[in-house]
Amino acid sequence: MPAMTQAMTQAMIFPGQGAQKAGMGGELFDLPDYAAIEAQADALLGYSLRGACQDAQKLADTRYTQPCLYMVNALHGIRALREGAAPAFLAGHSLGEYNALHAAGAFDLMTGLRLVQRRGELMAQASGGAMAAVLGLEAGRIIELMMAHGLDAVDIGNYNAPTQTVVSGPRDEIERALPLFEAAGAGACVRLAVSGAFHSRMMHEAARAYAGFLDGFAFSPLRLPVMSNVTGTFYPAQAPSAVIASLLVRQIVRPVLWVKCVQGLLRAGATSFVEAGPGNVLTRLIAQIRAAAPSDERAAVT
Known part of the structure; x- marks a missing residue:
């Protein structure tokens, strides 16, 4: 990735499943960005996303969790940017990587919702x-x-x-x-309150089906560096659409290398972290990773 200037030190990070909670989103659903697509989103999903975010029982089901958390994360990120956040780097934990890719311009808000809806459906089918x-x-x-x-x-x-x-x-x-x-x-x-063995070999069938689904999508070049959970390194500069699709498929069966991702962000020069999502689960993990890192790789977490 290209060298970053000293001023470009902020990383925006997006949480994955486990961060969801009933009532999340709240006033974020009144942002113009969501108002413009709410009817389209609900028609795609077949239910009110805003309403599902108030329902603890629905949020315990991966089929609902992934679309709901993706949208809430995205709205948190949109608000943070309007309030002055200026990230030089982006990263997300599992599902949150889709938010990082959306923020980097790989796809628009509704396309991301279509992606995570199908991802959640396929992952929910892997039982046992x-x-x-x-x-x-x-x-x-x-x-x-x-x-x-x-x-x-x-x-x-x-x-x-x-x-x-x-x-x-x-x-x-x-x-x-x-x-x-x-x-x-x-x-x-x-x-963990999950319906399957995510990020394991038990997800191979889901990953194969998802690969076929992604054949119908073309991803745009990334405008900002994004960390990959699969490699623990940045997506290649100007990553072709096929590379992005391949990494998203592999992410379903491969472990989330969050420690390596954070270490890579610190080495790249991240000096503060903005968590865009409900709660602060990733901020707490980053504090633990920083505590174990060499002193010259530590960064302030905000």
Whole structure:
């Protein structure tokens, strides 16, 4: 990526599933940007997106969560830009990467909604899996334990922070793994309220179907550098549409390399972070990543 000037130090980051909460969005739905597309969005989805954001039961279903969170993240980002945010870099965690790509100009707001609607539908169809966050153990130790106990069907789903890792796989194997992690010193193992084993090999069928769906889309060149969850590095400068599509397909089955993404942003010169979405889950993770980083890579989080 091209070198950034000293003044261009802000990164805008967008959260993924897990950040949603009933009542999110609120007055953001009154922004002119949403008013202009609300009828079109609701017609596409077959329900009121504004209404679904008030419904905790719906937000527990991936089919609703992904479109709702995508739109709320986008509106948070739009408002932040109007209030003076000027990001030099963009990144998002899992679903949030779609918001980063939208903010970089890869597609418009409604196209992004179509993408995440289909993504959520396909991911919801992959049943029988589970995910759990393991706190207090480093990822390397978790992998050692899985190998030592024959947990071959379990994958790492998210590298969220130096001592926060999400495992993903068949439900029975996840249940067998958690006591082993706790016995090895994990501070807690938190089962995630998800319908499947996201970011694992159990999502291969969903990824193949999504690849076919993306054949009907053309993505525009990125106007700002965007971090890829798959590689933990920036999308290539002037990334062709096919490259963007390939990375989005692979993201469904590959782990979210959030630690590597944040480390890359810090090395690129990010000195502050603006979280565009409900809550501050990514801000807290970045604080943990910064605490473990060399002093010359640390940045202020705002």
